[in-house]
Amino acid sequence: MPAASATPAQVLVVDDEPDLRTLYELTLLREGYRVDAAGTLAEAWTQLQDKKFDAVITDMRLPDGQGLELLHRMLAEQRGERCIVMTAYGSAENAVEALKAGAFDYLTKPVDLKQFRSVVASAIQDTNTAARARQPAAPGVRQAGNGGAPGAQTALERLVGGSQPMRAVKERIAKVARSMAPVLVRGESGTGKELVARAIHACSHRADGPFVAVNCSAIPESLLEAEFFGAKKGSYTGSNQDREGYFQAARGGTLFLDEIGDLPLAMQSKLLRAIQERQVRALGSTQEDAVDVRVVSATHKDLAADVHAGRFRQDLYYRLNVIEILVPPLRERREDLPALCEALLARIAQDSGMPLPVLSPSVVQQLCDHPLGGNVRELENLLHRAVALSDGEELQVDFAPTQAPTALREGAPAAVAAAAPTPQPAALPHAVPADLQAYLDQQEREILVKALHESGFNRTAAAQRLGLSLRQIRYRIARLAIAAPNGDEPNDDPV
Template identity: 40%
Template sequence: MTTRAILIVDDEPDMLVLLKRSLEPDLKCRVTLASSGTEALRHVSQGYFDLILADIKMPGMDGLALLEMVKRDYPEQTVVMMTGHGSIETAVEAMKHGAYDFITKPFDHDALVLRLEKALERSSLIRENLRLKKETRTSHVFQDLVGKSAVMQRVFETIRMVANTEFTVLITGESGTGKDLTARAIHALSARSEGPYVPVNCPTVPEHILESELFGYKKGAFTHATQNKIGLFQEADKGTLFLDEIGDVSPAIQTKLLRVIQEKEIKPLGDNRTISVDVRIISSTNQNLREKIREGTFREDFFYRLNVLPITLPPLRERREDIPLIADHILAKHCRKLSKPLKTLSPKLMELLVERPWEGNVRELENVIIQGILFSGGEEIQPRDIGIERLSGTGDCPEEETLLDLPYRDAKERNLQRFNNAYIGRLLAETGGNVTQAARKCGLERQSLQQIMRRYRILADRFR
């Protein structure tokens, strides 16, 4: 059993000695003494206490001032106040400042021990609650980053380690390995978790627009700047900015980003003044940035600023033992999203999934399983439901033979039906059946997407 720690604060040396001698054996605790509020704050900053027992009337910083400062920085801390000048007004004031209890001197020793035991029980409950919250939070953070392999356990440990720092992080890995999920996990486990998380998909934003999106602009900075606009750096203030696929950013933008990292300030377009920003930067890439440095398309100094804490995500083919676990996780998640009864993967299909090379990694595996959910008629998804019977290159595929037996137009239509059901089905699953958001994500006009959905009888209501 861990020894409980109590801090006693009083300007009377005799009272401190008396309380230490009597409380340590009766409460089975370790008592630390402080003769002033200033000394008490120093102790609190250096370690955790299950309970603080503080006198109100002290020279210099009195007990109420101490209480206020402790509760400001450590709101969960349990504090009991004591005084030889008891009054209802003083008790109310102490409670308003966050005291758990109020004890008047002189006090009966047995009554004091009983009330302090209750205060310690409160501290124990709070600590257990915080522990459970942390476990739940960690479990939620990693819910889509699935894996029991040794290489993934190292990734999880690295995420926990870097989350506790303020340094920049560079996440590398092939497309579909979970770079965005990793960035979100780092943010969620960090001290910035209550702040904003702002992702930027760099390749999808043209260079001339990316600069104004990142840094903002003043009214009149360019032709269509009809009003002031804050940039993504300001939106991410006190939080995290995730620069996805940073390898596609031009050298000109790299230079501006390097300046922000170094100086922690931005200058909106058309503005003469700079604005300080408190932002942690996490970036990702599926490219070899060292090769781009040799080619002269990526700044070396910018790379080293980004790569302070690197995380490399392994491709799926290098952790095949995780595939059954990932597949079952994806299956349960999308059966729920698609309002389908929970299905299973046949042993033969699972065997084929483990064998496949998965060039698109987890994202490709997810697409295949979504197809299986949508196209399977029974409770168990078979290889034929997703059009694979064996690895490509190992022989003829019965699904291909079936298509070749059909007239060209019918075979083409069947493939289009399969593709649109899987592709649009995933979009609608991700957006909760919101057609407007789905259209925006895939780059189509809303009316165009609705037309395709009508043609292939895809109902948005099934995904809500």
């Protein structure tokens, strides 16, 4: 509810059904807002010309046109109000169309009043935040980053690089953060898709809410529903108490679904319904709970191709891919390498409690000439090992142990894969590694690559040899970004 000392927010409700208009007006008046109402597009536009509002709520279908017409007109005149569109039950196409057209959010009829109040409050908060950001700061006062959101500038600064591709990514983040539209972040493994998702969250009006990151490929299929939607005590073996799912944990914030392309088809159907209806039913529960989350998903896969092949639901794809952000691979922004090395070394030095090491210009040039098919993740791995093996202040990077895994990463050119030597077990470091996890990941990667090579890249055979299940080896291959040589598709044929 607005603070008593603040000027009440002004809301315009546009709906041709008198009973619903009255319901919305009474609900908003109880929240302390001032409310105006209109029954047609013409009436709504007349009121918009007379005054400014903090939020506009419009039905999709009106007697003299579509609510989208009002939205398009507001955007054309660069009005500051956030627009919420109400759609008929189950009309997913209308909701996606509204979000793509620039709506802040949508509501499905019949409207859940608790959700209605929450969405309106978010829209008003976002309108006011954007208005403050447009105002010049008082002398000596430094404004927050994009949109005035706390931590927004810091989040964008973590996306290191001033190249044109990275500037485009940052500009798109600042733009899409303003709405509730689902975002699909695409890019090769190791490019920093989660950093992009965190920046979207930090630049949005939800920055004070939780950011919940989920690796969809790491959850056993039998536990997916309980992990996503929660579970009641006794709903399955070992369930000794009620537990929240990811949707409940992310209320009021952002739910980041990484590797969304790895979800089984059955779970894709349940996820689609949760996103569309904004309601989830915990395992073992008889009722649904409303959830207020913004969904950002990420994948290194070509989901459009997976849709065509029947591996990914088309309706879920269009629901998730309202707005797309493509994160460029490192080979397309090599001018960012010096700044990236500096930022990564600073973090490595801070974590390990060591003095900041120095990379000579010749080593930087060697890095620029290296394929770096594993993108920023591989670069960080190289620098971690260089710091661990360093005997002095000036670092020397040893590329040999990572050439084979690098060539096998997704996105690496075929010529690089062909030229890569057969991986050999890396020698133990002379000193204790500065980053144990990075060192262990490297050892695991090389063992997996060797087993896969010797099995003709048959994951089933490699898994049996290593004493793993097929799902476990799939997860490890995805986590370590291992791809078949020459871009061939790995297989799971039984042996």
